[in-house]
Amino acid sequence: MKAPPNFNRLARLYRWMELFSFGPWLMVCRCAFMNECLNSCRALALGDGDGRFTARLLRENPIIRIDAVDASSAMLSDLFRRARPHADRVRTYQADVRSLQLANPTYDLILTHFFLDCLSTEEVKSLAASLGGAVCPGCLWIVSEFAIPSDRFGMLVARPIVWALYRVFGWLTGLQVRSLPDHHLALRQAGFTLEKQRCWLKGLLISEVWSAANSSPSSSAGLSGR
Ligand SMILES: C[S@@+](CC[C@H](N)C(=O)[O-])C[C@H]1O[C@@H](n2cnc3c(N)ncnc32)[C@H](O)[C@@H]1O
Numbered sequence: 001m002k003a004p005p006n007f008n009r010l011a012r013l014y015r016w017m018e019l020f021s022f023g024p025w026l027m028v029c030r031c032a033f034m035n036e037c038l039n040s041c042r043a044l045a046l047g048d049g050d051g052r053f054t055a056r057l058l059r060e061n062p063i064i065r066i067d068a069v070d071a072s073s074a075m076l077s078d079l080f081r082r083a084r085p086h087a088d089r090v091r092t093y094q095a096d097v098r099s100l101q102l103a104n105p106t107y108d109l110i111l112t113h114f115f116l117d118c119l120s121t122e123e124v125k126s127l128a129a130s131l132g133g134a135v136c137p138g139c140l141w142i143v144s145e146f147a148i149p150s151d152r153f154g155m156l157v158a159r160p161i162v163w164a165l166y167r168v169f170g171w172l173t174g175l176q177v178r179s180l181p182d183h184h185l186a187l188r189q190a191g192f193t194l195e196k197q198r199c200w201l202k203g204l205l206i207s208e209v210w211s212a213a214n215s216s217p218s219s220s221a222g223l224s225g226r
Helices: 008-022 025-030 052-060 073-082 084-089 121-132 152-173 183-189
Strands: 042-046 065-070 090-094 109-113 140-146 192-200 205-212
Touching (some): 025 140, 025 205, 052 065, 052 084, 084 090, 121 183, 140 152
Parallel strands (some): 065 090, 109 140
Antiparallel strands (some): 140 205
């Protein structure tokens, strides 16, 4: 397995890069299904980066506890700084999500905002399979992602933008992946069902709610880590 990308030197700039390139749209996309997160008690945030979404979710849902996993120590310290007012409800784990060990998880919410695009389809399949067999019944999985619509806009605009993003992030972070994974295939195969989807910028950005059909009786802590 290749090393995960290194987002450390982008942590402080990330928010400004995002605002400069996509304005408010990525944040709109992340928060599109905030209401669906308000009844959750236990969330697993994968690759949440600088924690703007995590901090907002902690503010809006006063009972939720969040385990945040990211490979980047700098991103995790920004996340923890933003989440500090609710520090008792967030735990951070510096780890490669591809080798995540879930011990008796009780998560009822999984969050992956603009993270699955750092993985290949095979890696998303493996992640979804391990999560699918190990979450609460009815667990929701919120996905925000880039997408390439199959129309003229997709071919002429979205595809070159996604291509350019992969080149830039490949250069800046060492990210090896060069195309969007088929996360629909991966999540469906793992037993998740697409419940809702919204699109922005003519389909370049999508936000989705998936639900787990499985039932996995469990009662104790989730991740093992620091
Ligand atoms: C493109 S950024 C997205 C950050 C944030 N979720 C957002 O909405 O903008 C990807 C994040 O995933 C993390 N990441 C990438 N690959 C990873 C891996 N294999 N394991 C853990 N974290 C990873 C990076 O460190 C970075 O913080």
